[in-house]
Amino acid sequence: xxxxxxxxxxxxxxxxxxxxxxxxxxxxxxxxxxxxxxxxxxxxxxxxxxxxxxxxxxxxxxxxxxxxxxxxxxxxxxxxxxxxxxxxxxxxxxxxxxxxxxxxxxxxxxxxxxxxxxxxxxxxxxxxxxxxxxxxxxxxxxxxxxxxxxxxxxxxxxxxxxxxxxxxxxxxxxxxxxxxxxxxxxxxxxxxxxxxxxxxxxxxxxxxxxxxxxxxxxxxxxxxxxxxxxxxxxxxxxxxxxxxxxxxxxxxxxxxxxxxxxxxxxxxxxxxxxxxxxxxxx
Amino acid sequence: xxxxxxxxxxxxxxxxxxxxxxxxxxxxxxxxxxxxxxxxxxxxxxxxxxxxxxxxxxxxxxxxxxxxxxxxxxxxxxxxxxxxxxxxxxxxxxxxxxxxxxxxxxxxxxxxxxxxxxxxxxxxxxxxxxxxxxxxxxxxxxxxxxxxxxxxxxxxxxxxxxxxxxxxxxxxxxxxxxxxxxxxxxxxxxxxxxxxxxxxxxxxxxxxxxxxxxxxxxxxxxxxxxxxxxxxxxxxxxxxxxxxxxxxxxxxxxxxxxxxxxxxxxxxxxxxxxxxxxxxxxxxxxxxxxxx
Numbered sequence: 001x002x003x004x005x006x007x008x009x010x011x012x013x014x015x016x017x018x019x020x021x022x023x024x025x026x027x028x029x030x031x032x033x034x035x036x037x038x039x040x041x042x043x044x045x046x047x048x049x050x051x052x053x054x055x056x057x058x059x060x061x062x063x064x065x066x067x068x069x070x071x072x073x074x075x076x077x078x079x080x081x082x083x084x085x086x087x088x089x090x091x092x093x094x095x096x097x098x099x100x101x102x103x104x105x106x107x108x109x110x111x112x113x114x115x116x117x118x119x120x121x122x123x124x125x126x127x128x129x130x131x132x133x134x135x136x137x138x139x140x141x142x143x144x145x146x147x148x149x150x151x152x153x154x155x156x157x158x159x160x161x162x163x164x165x166x167x168x169x170x171x172x173x174x175x176x177x178x179x180x181x182x183x184x185x186x187x188x189x190x191x192x193x194x195x196x197x198x199x200x201x202x203x204x205x206x207x208x209x210x211x212x213x214x215x216x217x218x219x220x221x222x223x224x225x226x227x228x229x230x231x232x233x234x235x236x237x238x239x240x241x242x243x244x245x246x247x248x249x250x251x252x253x254x255x256x257x258x259x260x261x262x263x264x265x266x267x268x269x270x271x272x273x274x275x276x277x278x279x280x281x282x
Numbered sequence: 283x284x285x286x287x288x289x290x291x292x293x294x295x296x297x298x299x300x301x302x303x304x305x306x307x308x309x310x311x312x313x314x315x316x317x318x319x320x321x322x323x324x325x326x327x328x329x330x331x332x333x334x335x336x337x338x339x340x341x342x343x344x345x346x347x348x349x350x351x352x353x354x355x356x357x358x359x360x361x362x363x364x365x366x367x368x369x370x371x372x373x374x375x376x377x378x379x380x381x382x383x384x385x386x387x388x389x390x391x392x393x394x395x396x397x398x399x400x401x402x403x404x405x406x407x408x409x410x411x412x413x414x415x416x417x418x419x420x421x422x423x424x425x426x427x428x429x430x431x432x433x434x435x436x437x438x439x440x441x442x443x444x445x446x447x448x449x450x451x452x453x454x455x456x457x458x459x460x461x462x463x464x465x466x467x468x469x470x471x472x473x474x475x476x477x478x479x480x481x482x483x484x485x486x487x488x489x490x491x492x493x494x495x496x497x498x499x500x501x502x503x504x505x506x507x508x509x510x511x512x513x514x515x516x517x518x519x520x521x522x523x524x525x526x527x528x529x530x531x532x533x534x535x536x537x538x539x540x541x542x543x544x545x546x547x548x549x550x551x552x553x554x555x556x557x558x559x560x561x562x563x564x565x566x567x568x569x570x571x572x573x574x
Binding site: 021152 | 289290294295296303373426430433434436439
């Protein structure tokens with residue numbers, strides 16, 4: 001009872017994390033993605049683009065681009081506007097303007113796997129194939145059921161908003177292969193000055209090498225890496241296509257047979273196209 | 283300050299309105315639809331099917347097929363499980379088993395317009411045309427636009443064995459057949475007799491009678507303009523007379539791909555090639571009849 005009263009007290013005074021029940025303002029901009037889709041990288045890119053004077057790093061990124069699931073209602077409502085918020089939530093019609101970052105699920109699952117080992121959600125040496133099956137069912141240890149499966153999260157946003165001018169879809173892969181062009185699109189969408197110098201600065205400040213250095217210095221301070229195995233990096237390979245060498249063939253086939261349609265719609269080439277049997281249930 | 287303290291106590295006791303703050307259990311089933319898509323009708327159908335010995339009406343429907351929007355978290359927690367709950371939420375990852383009811387948006391807008399007049403959400407001098415513009419933008423409902431609602435659910439879940447898509451129009455045309463399908467999905471015993479009784483007890487006429495007697499006992503109709511009925515025409519295609527042609531055209535232009543997938547015949551853009559979204563091409567779509 002005492003615990004409940006404290007929770008009620010916190011709610012009444014806005015000290016709880018609102019998460020899904022966030023109060024949304026009409027000028028809010030949301031940066032949304034499924035977990036392990038390059039979220040932190042894009043957070044750095046956007047923070048360095050919009051707030052270069054704040055020297056974004058792991059110590060202040062949670063305040064510059066706050067997550068409604070990690071900041072109190074009161075602080076969120078007191079944050080300077082327009083706010084840029086970060087979220088992993090699936091489709092929410094109240095989010096007015098949404099930058100959605102999508103990543104190849106075959107790489108997402110690898111990244112999740114390593115991250116879950118880092119934070120001890122699964123033991124070292126946990127069978128990868130087993131992990132992929134759970135990922136496909138949307139049952140990841142630390143992530144589910146808050147965010148649903150990769151498919152459901154991406155599909156709910158993509159199909160609800162794809163033709164909407166308030167929605168910008170950016171692929172992690174093209175952000176890597178043509179950072180400057182994609183950053184220009186993002187700048188235009190966010191309504192910030194996107195001259196070449198500013199874009200280049202933001203990209204350099206958010207390079208994998210610089211983020212690795214920052215992680216070494218600040219990893220023990222940041223919410224997402226604190227109390228995890230610090231010898232395992234959060235900023236890992238920072239590349240795309242790692243699945244081709246790391247993911248068992250059977251796992252690739254499993255992902256593609258369940259989510260092939262959506263992947264094809266997002267222009268992710270399938271490697272087992274002929275193996276996809278018609279009528280397989282998700 | 284006082285109201286905040288009151289809320290703190292209410293919350294601690296679980297007496298605050300649940301909204302979407304309640305705990306979802308893995309064995310829950312949700313009846314989900316965009317507002318004004320036949321949700322109340324299906325609630326009556328299900329309640330009559332599950333509780334053949336109860337006299338289902340507006341006075342007890344919130345108890346028999348509860349809606350988290352108007353009930354407390356404690357009430358929801360104490361319900362016997364597995365629960366069947368009604369919801370208007372757009373895609374919610376926590377809902378595992380979902381019966382999704384969809385209706386032609388051209389009929390939805392007409393129904394929502396009358397309901398908004400009834401509820402005094404809009405002034406009596408607002409025209410359907412004006413209302414329709416806001417409807418298209420998703421501004422008439424806190425659940426998003428019709429497109430966002432239907433697309434988020436169908437794209438995320440179509441093909442999943444725990445998702446059943448039902449068209450309001452099919453339910454009208456073949457009430458017993460569709461109810462049988464729903465009963466099977468929900469695992470409710472459905473002998474012909476019981477199906478027939480449930481459909482009869484949920485007929486528009488009977489619901490109109492009940493509304494006359496119990497309008498003041500239900501959250502949906504309490505304190506509304508009683509001269510405007512809640513159970514209105516209860517048919518499909520009413521938009522052909524009621525909807526101004528330009529508005530119908532706008533709705534079709536905006537939402538054609540999804541309407542086409544759902545088998546809603548387009549009047550204005552039939553000849554144009556429409557790019558269909560991925561889930562149409564997906565092998566997971568046997569349940570949707572593409573043309574009628």
